[in-house]
Amino acid sequence: MTTHPSGSHIKLHFRDSKGELIKTVEANEGDDILSIAHEHDIDLEGACEGSVACSTCHIILSPKHYDLLPEPEDDENDMLDMAFGLCETSRLGCQVKLTRELDDMTATLPAATRNMFVDGLSHPAGKKPTHH
Template identity: 75%
Template structure:
């Protein structure tokens, strides 16, 4: 990438192994899918896509669907700010909603979230019927 493009679009630097904020993705049965590390400010949905975790995100993080619904570990859920009205509206449509459910696109990493578990629900409710799969941007 040319320096000009980096200046216009920025550059994402991933943390060196062992230095980032760890997130553990689990499936609906509680089995570990993958542990990844991100930077402060990264959102769970983008990191899932970057690391090939099967978290849909049909609206690409615009808070217009519930397909990036994740269930967080209670101790980490409690350190996050309350979800806004838009997020709550979308969560109302989420499959398998729990007391610690959030939209992955709205969960921004913070050092207090290190070691957080994000459990993927058994299914999602998606308005897409054409089999569209998420892609990393």
């Protein structure tokens, strides 16, 4: 883990679909939400490992923080279109990099996710991924 000067941590709150606090963590500027979730054992899947090929790291952000982010790229929007429980402030956790302005942001996990790899919805020739 990289050491940073004292006070450079960004606070991030994870909530479940009912709004209950799962955990509040401190992360570093430049970290993405998916990596932070995995580092702190928060159940945010990320089946494609951040390659923007699934929607399993779908999160819902607080509106004031969502508005501070750059617009999603086309490939992220395409994956979000397939996300379960899509909201106006939905993003893919792998695509949200923390900045100082995002301090104290809340990321809410949806009630469910759709994993096209495992569900076989659009995987070529019905193949399922193999674990490495």
